[in-house]
Amino acid sequence: MNPQDTTSQTIDAGDAAAVQALAKKLDATPEQIEEAIRAVGPKPADIELHLKGSRSSSNAERTASKT
Structure with a gap:
């Protein structure tokens, strides 16, 4: 397995690298x-x-900025 391929692995929060x-x-x-x-x-x-979800805005936020 390619060590750079993180799609099939789990990430150890204690492994800084x-x-x-x-x-x-x-x-x-x-x-x-x-x-x-x-x-x-x-x-x-x-x-x-999770990260993508935390970066996206809700529809309410998008529409509120147009008013």
Whole structure:
């Protein structure tokens, strides 16, 4: 298995190199990765979805800014 392939692995929050690598891949900070691991668990796909969800705005926020 390719060590750079995080899609089929889990991320150990205690492994600074793994956290940093995933943070770089997902354009996030290591702190955001660690928070996401606490929130959704160690699967990179779940972490990515969590981060994308936390960065998106709700429809109410988008429509409120147009008024």
